[in-house]
Amino acid sequence: MSGERFIDEVALPHVPDADGVVARRFLHDVAVQASHLPASERRSLVADLVDHIDDAFASPWPGPIPVTIHHVLDELGSPNEIVDSATAWSSAPSGSPGGSERGPSDDGRGDPSREESLLASSNGATYDAFALGALTVGFFVIPTIGWLVGLVLVWLGPRWSTAEKVLATVLWPVTVALPIICATLLPDPLANPVALVVLAVVLLAWWPYVVVRLVRASALSGRLLGSARTTRPGRRGPEEQAA
C-alpha cells in the first residue's frame, strides 16, 4: 500500500473532527516522507503517532487551556524531524537521507556497499525462510556446506540482531556438544534414564527457543499495521470507547 492511502483508515476517536483533519494531514506528510522505509516500519511509526495524538485528547490535560492539535503536533515535531529519526533507527538496510546518524545499537548495517549487496540478495521473508531452512536442515541436504550457507545467510540477513545471529551460530554446536558432554561425564549414559530425560528436555527447549526467536524477529519486520491492530488486546472500537 502506498504511504498515504492507509491514513484515511486511521481511527482518532477522541480527536474532534476539525482537529482530526489537521492530524491526518500531518500523518499523511509523515507517511509520504517515510516512503523510503519498509512498509512495516512506516506503518508502525504512523500507528505510534496516531496513539500519541489520540491519547493526548483522551487524557485529562494538565494545563489551563484545552488541548489543541497544534500544541500536540508542535510537541511531536515536524514530519521531517520524525522521519529523520525513523531513518536513523531503522533496522532495514536502506540509506540514511539527510545524513542522519544511526543509533548506538547499529551493528554496521549502515554501510552503503553492504546495503547494496543485501538488497540484491535479500527478498524479505523468502530470504529469511531460506536462511533459516539452510541453518536448521541444510546439513542434511548438503552435509556441512548446507549449514555453512545457512550461517552466512543469517549473518548477512538485515532483520536479525547480533545476539540472534550468535544464537543461530551456536544452535547446532550446542545440540551436538551436549550429548558428547553427557557421554563424557556419565560412564554409561544409556543406563541413566534421568540423564537422558534431562538431555532431551534441554534439547527440546533449546531448539524452539532459538528458532522462535529468529522467526519472531523476522516476522516483526514484515508485520503489517492492520494485522497488528487487530491483535491488540483490549482494543475497542470507536463506538464502544465513546460509550
Added chain:
Amino acid sequence: MGLADPGKTLTELRRGTVSFCVLALLGERERYAVEIVGDLASSGALASSQGTIYPLLRRLREEGLVETTWEKSSSGPPRRYYRLTSLGKSELVTFREEWERYRNAVDDLLFKGAA
C-alpha cells in the same frame, strides 16, 4: 562554529545516550509510550522533539531490549506499556558502568584547570 561547538556536541551526546535514558526510565517501572516521551522531554535528556522517540522505541522492541503489552486505560484508548527484558536490564547495567568511567574521565580532564 566547528568542532568545538558546545551546543552541537551536547546534542550529539543526547542522541547517543537517549536509548539508555529510555532503558533507565523503564528500569524504575513500566511506562506507556506517551509517559516515556513526556518524562524524557521534561528531564532535558531529549535532543529533539517528542515524536523522534517512537522510532527508537520500535528499535528497542525489535532488539529484544524491551517488551510491551497493551492495557486498557480508564481515560482513553488502550495503552502500550513498555518494560525491560532481562537483556535490556543487562545492557543497562553495562552501560551504567561504562558511563560512570567515561564521565569521571571527562570530568577529570574538563575540570582540572577550571578552578
